[in-house]
Amino acid sequence: MSKTYVVAGAGFRGFCDAMELLKVPGNKVHIVEPAPFFGGIAYSREVKGFAVDKGVHVFDSIPVDLADIVNEIMDGHTKTIEFVSASAFNGVVTDGFSLPDLASLDEGTKAKIKDELLALAKLDHSSDNPANLGELFRQRFGETAGGVFGRIFEKVYSIHPDRVEASGLSVTSLHRLKFLGDPEMVELKKDPWLDTVLAARRKAVGKVDDFVSIYPDTGEAMKGWCDRAAKWLEAKGAVISYGEKITAIKDTASGVSVTTDKQVIEADKVIWANDNVAALAGALGFEADLKGLQHGTPMVFATLITQAKQIKDFTYLQNFEPDAFTYRTAAAGLFSNQIKEDGTSFITCECPAAIGSDTWERSDEIAPEIWAECQALGIVQEDAELLDHEVIRIPSTFKPALVGFTDKIAEIYAEIPKHSERVHLHNVEPFFRRDIYLDSLGLNEKVA
Numbered sequence: 001m002s003k004t005y006v007v008a009g010a011g012f013r014g015f016c017d018a019m020e021l022l023k024v025p026g027n028k029v030h031i032v033e034p035a036p037f038f039g040g041i042a043y044s045r046e047v048k049g050f051a052v053d054k055g056v057h058v059f060d061s062i063p064v065d066l067a068d069i070v071n072e073i074m075d076g077h078t079k080t081i082e083f084v085s086a087s088a089f090n091g092v093v094t095d096g097f098s099l100p101d102l103a104s105l106d107e108g109t110k111a112k113i114k115d116e117l118l119a120l121a122k123l124d125h126s127s128d129n130p131a132n133l134g135e136l137f138r139q140r141f142g143e144t145a146g147g148v149f150g151r152i153f154e155k156v157y158s159i160h161p162d163r164v165e166a167s168g169l170s171v172t173s174l175h176r177l178k179f180l181g182d183p184e185m186v187e188l189k190k191d192p193w194l195d196t197v198l199a200a201r202r203k204a205v206g207k208v209d210d211f212v213s214i215y216p217d218t219g220e221a222m223k224g225w226c227d228r229a230a231k232w233l234e235a236k237g238a239v240i241s242y243g244e245k246i247t248a249i250k251d252t253a254s255g256v257s258v259t260t261d262k263q264v265i266e267a268d269k270v271i272w273a274n275d276n277v278a279a280l281a282g283a284l285g286f287e288a289d290l291k292g293l294q295h296g297t298p299m300v301f302a303t304l305i306t307q308a309k310q311i312k313d314f315t316y317l318q319n320f321e322p323d324a325f326t327y328r329t330a331a332a333g334l335f336s337n338q339i340k341e342d343g344t345s346f347i348t349c350e351c352p353a354a355i356g357s358d359t360w361e362r363s364d365e366i367a368p369e370i371w372a373e374c375q376a377l378g379i380v381q382e383d384a385e386l387l388d389h390e391v392i393r394i395p396s397t398f399k400p401a402l403v404g405f406t407d408k409i410a411e412i413y414a415e416i417p418k419h420s421e422r423v424h425l426h427n428v429e430p431f432f433r434r435d436i437y438l439d440s441l442g443l444n445e446k447v448a
């Protein structure tokens with residue numbers, strides 16, 4: 001039977017939910033979004049005449065059927081991204097790898113890591129239930145490598161891993177360990193448990209999945225997809241209200257009444273497609289205090305403009321060096337097809353910076369230092385000139401859950417039905433677009 005839904009949030013989650021609900025003939029979908037645009041965090045900004053994503057936003061490793069949808073929305077204007085990744089640690093750049101490569105540590109430390117891993121491989125891990133992310137690193141990689149990963153995490157996310165729930169692993173690039181050359185890693189991976197925690201470069205292990213990576217190639221960056229995705233949903237019948245806040249949600253005799261600051265929408269169900277659980281509780285008339293349980297990772301974000309021909313042909317490089325400015329640097333101008341007539345393009349750098357830290361406070365001045373680091377890493381040529389730049393401060397990017405978050409969310413989930421039986425709140429864990437899409441696929445059955 002067809003129904004009317006309010007989808008709260010026009011990010012990728014809201015997109016997937018709306019698309020799924022509209023597969024049932026007769027269903028009506030009304031998306032309510034507080035921002036004036038579609039796409040949430042994936043929407044690009046205009047910087048010095050370029051469209052720049054807020055961080056690296058690629059449809060990376062997505063199922064082929066989702067890639068087909070993205071492609072249809074873009075009228076075929078997408079390009080396949082052949083990931084050219086690299087990572088840096090201890091002054092060494094490892095091409096073709098996007099996790100930390102600890103192979104440059106001294107032989108004694110690597111022997112210790114190996115002994116610890118072989119000892120761990122003998123244990124039964126079926127009841128492992130780490131209390132926090134720091135413990136997870138140690139249980140998974142051993143005391144020595146786990147400690148190194150903990151320090152990398154603290155540098156990138158500006159918070160100690162012992163304060164973060166183990167689920168925080170999903171927002172990191174720290175889920176597998178490489179500390180030797182590829183052949184030795186492949187050899188160690190023959191143990192079934194070590195296979196789940198160790199990594200080798202992709203070319204050494206061969207094809208690992210059937211996912212594809214694509215990016216819009218219209219030169220508008222992800223904004224091009226966001227704008228078209230909104231129109232695509234509207235053509236399927238979705239109504240999208242921008243710049244509206246939901247202030248109240250109340251069950252009625254026949255459905256649910258959703259009040260925004262501009263209108264009242266009558267529906268059968270509300271799908272909460274965003275992570276602002278406190279706002280949902282507020283709209284339902286109870287308080288949910290998640291303060292202190294959600295960490296928004298602050299970053300200084302630099303857009304650096306130079307001649308395209310002086311930028312290395314790469315997708316992104318992740319720098320795990322504890323003293324470095326940069327974390328993830330992307331050739332975003334190149335893979336988004338943005339080269340101006342004068343030959344200029346740009347790279348973007350996400351630079352970890354705790355609020356109030358030296359990097360945060362000096363963000364206006366640090367572009368030359370970031371540039372020098374990019375030159376040293378070979379991301380741009382040594383003689384490349386920094387022609388123009390913009391550096392902004394983003395107080396909250398990745399949001400790993402702090403210890404206690406899951407318990408609090410469970411309390412909130414239990415409280416919601418007491419206030420409304422017509423609100424569907426998603427599992428909060430899916431993070432990457434692939435996982436969000438796959439999670440949304442079951443939505444019609446869940447809300448039936």
Ligand SMILES: Cc1cc2nc3c(=O)[nH]c(=O)nc-3n(C[C@H](O)[C@H](O)[C@H](O)COP(=O)(O)OP(=O)(O)OC[C@H]3O[C@@H](n4cnc5c(N)ncnc54)[C@H](O)[C@@H]3O)c2cc1C
Pocket residue numbers: 008009010011012013014032033034035039040041042054055056057058059060245246273274275276279280397398399431432433434436
């Ligand atoms: C820096 C960064 C880079 C990333 N890069 C990638 C990548 O390359 N590939 C990938 O797969 N994933 C990436 N991710 C993960 C990314 O978060 C997801 O892929 C996805 O875009 C998130 O979509 P979302 O709808 O859950 O959240 P959002 O994009 O945050 O959208 C949530 C929406 O809900 C709205 N909203 C907020 N409060 C309310 C309310 N009370 N009522 C109604 N609406 C509300 C917001 O305004 C927003 O539009 C990245 C994440 C970050 C932080």
